Amino acid sequence: MTPISKKVGVLGAGQLGRMLALAGYPLAQKFAFYGVSEDEPSALLGHMHMHSDEADNLKQLVDFADVITYESENTDVEMVREIAKTTPVYPGEKSLYVSQHRGREKNLLTDLGIPCAPFEVVDSLESLHNAVQKIGLPAVLKTTTEGYDGKGQAVLKSEDQVEKAWQQLGERELILEGFVDFARELSIIAVRNAHNEHVYYPLMQNVHHEGILRYTIAPARQISEDVQKQAEEYMHKLLDELDHVGVLTLELFETEDGLVANEMAPRVHNSGHWTIEGAETSQFENHVRAICGLPLGSTQPKQPLAAMVNIIGETGPVEEVLKMPKAHLHLYDKAERTGRKLGHINLMAENEDELYQMMQQLSAFLPQ
Amino acid sequence: MTPISKKVGVLGAGQLGRMLALAGYPLAQKFAFYGVSEDEPSALLGHMHMHSDEADNLKQLVDFADVITYESENTDVEMVREIAKTTPVYPGEKSLYVSQHRGREKNLLTDLGIPCAPFEVVDSLESLHNAVQKIGLPAVLKTTTEGYDGKGQAVLKSEDQVEKAWQQLGERELILEGFVDFARELSIIAVRNAHNEHVYYPLMQNVHHEGILRYTIAPARQISEDVQKQAEEYMHKLLDELDHVGVLTLELFETEDGLVANEMAPRVHNSGHWTIEGAETSQFENHVRAICGLPLGSTQPKQPLAAMVNIIGETGPVEEVLKMPKAHLHLYDKAERTGRKLGHINLMAENEDELYQMMQQLSAFLPQ
DSSP, rough: OOOTEEEEEEEBBBBBHHHHHHGGGGGGGGGEESSTTTTTTTTTEEEEEEESTTTTHHHHHHHOSEEESSSSSOOHHHHHHHTTTTTSSOOOOOHHHHTTOOHHHHHHHHTTTBBBOEEEEEHHHHHHHHHHHHHHHSOOOOOSSSSOTTTEEEEESSSHHHHHHHTTTTTOEEEEEOOOOOSEEEEEEEETTTTTTTTEEEEEEEEEETTTEEEEEEEEEEEOOOHHHHHHHHHHHHHHHHHHEEEEEEEEEEEEEEEEEEEEEEOOGGGGGHHHHHHHHHHHHHHHHHHTOOOOOOOSSSEEEEEEEEEEESSOOOOOOHTTTTTEEOOOOOOEEEEEEHHHHHHHEESHHHHHHHHHGGGGSSSO | OTTTTTTEEEBBOOOOHHHHHHHHGGGGGEEEEEOTTTTTTTSSSSSEEEOOOSSHHHHHHHHOOSSSEEETSSOOOOHHHHHHTSOOOOOOOOHHHHHHHHHHHHHHHHHHHHHHHOEEOSSSSSHHHHHHHHHOOEEEEESSSSSSSTTTEEEOOOOGGGHHHHHHHHSSOEEEEEEOOOOOEEEEEEEEEEEEEEEEEOOOOEETTTTTTEEEEEEEEOHHHHHHHHHHHHHHHHHHTTTOHHHHHHHHEEETTTEEEEEESSOGGGGTTTTHHBSSSSSSHHHHHHHTTTTOOOBBSSSSSEEEEESSSSOOHHHHHHTTTTTTEEEOOOOOOOOOOOEEEEESSSHHHHHHHHHHGGGGGGGO
């Protein structure tokens, strides 16, 4: 109806799809989702097409859509390749193919001269033993695909843990990564549209607990201009090499020798949720702008300091959050379950003292 | 699913319902709408129940909902009374009944000691002539009900215009209001929840053209603390007298003798659209909080100065708006039509100079 209006099909119907839709409707974009249940977070925010044995429902989504995007790097590449024959899929197949496999990802990083931990892909106990010899211990053994929130990982500290870890992680293709001695975990979010505009959000500082992101501080404290510029250069290389359209996230370690890349995600990212109120344009709006061929928006933070606190497992005392003047509640309307991301709280502050006080008020949501 | 989650039924499916839903989903509220067409702005943002000869569709909405609200003061009071027998409707029947009739509204204002123009309700040419004698000219003749965006009004400057105006406005019940000599048009938005919490947004300055709001400056410039306090006192009286739950808006004239009330609306208001990015909590989120029994959020502006520019009739060069760093586009996805509100643009500024420059960049959207 409206000149810039497009129909966006999302593969997935979780909280990321939900927040994409909430950001996209004000730009007159329309949404449809490909999900598994009417209870999913996106289900009420557009047309809902269900997975089923029949291919019809996916076809309906594709027929509806001017452009297709996805929520997860674990999206089936074959499916995306098939869809792309008739309808643009952003980010494209290459971004998806690379980022859903830790081996391919690290090969690309290495090819582009982006520092990352030494690594070896292994497919047998014997090759794992060889890799341990080469890389040394401690090291981290991970599945090459489908790991998230710390699942599918084991830290190896001594040779006698190798066989057990191999058995535990499923006797399938794994990757052994050298241990990185880091000061902080950081991430950066970049956006590129098909007109080759690039924008970058400031580096963010992430704190994990038991493998799950618990909170993010944005911008990360005490980051020099050079380090921010270095991170942006890495992202620029990745965006161009992948011919990426949409949001791309890179997790990084801050070490004594500079930034070391950990892993990337071809999508909006939990560490960027603070941008909903905290940046001039949120990561969600910029992803929608990018995939719909619109000009990208400013990534400037609106205040000196922001934080994002995840709500994990239990919804908790959210009415108390509503009483905090500069806190913003974002619930995904999901059932409680141990370790599950149910929502997040964005905090806006003028300085570290104010932020620290607000974080203390939210202690019920933070790991003790 | 989530502890604070409620199901909200909205009578109407226009842009106000759309923006209520966009603000409500992050608080885990679910939405359904009672509308006339699948093309309406809210249609994709929840369950859509259509008006039809059968009462079944309204019943479905009511059965779904934990609480019902409405988009327009022209909502049928009888319908609301019927619904309220089984499901809470906020704002309540009294707020609706009073604000859909200019005579009842001005009687209430007068009873509460809130200044307004002298007025007479008339139902014949003879009583209109008597009212003209009593109030004097110039004066404004209006329909008592259903007028909006300057429709259903005539300015009377001389006796010989009286008969023609009576004929033009439909020979039905009208109200004659004394002409108010005002410096500026202002409005104030207040919110009350069922726990009797009250919050107030700052006075806003509104500029109309041909009866339609074209832009709002928020906060209004050069408003003394006393004037803000006066406006809040008026709102407090209205909220309490009406036992109002939800957002209430009052349009005011700024005159040499102080504030003079013009008209009220028991709902979120076009002059409050700047609050989406401009205030800590938007009018939409606060309306949802109020009707769902949640604590109200801070009404503090996030920046020194904001403006809201309406997009009227034609969508216009909206891609240019997307390039402006501190402008936020809100389209309602409606077909273009003369005089129709299609969207709005929120501008955030540090000072008047910056705002003025941004307004100049938006000259295509402003009346010449």
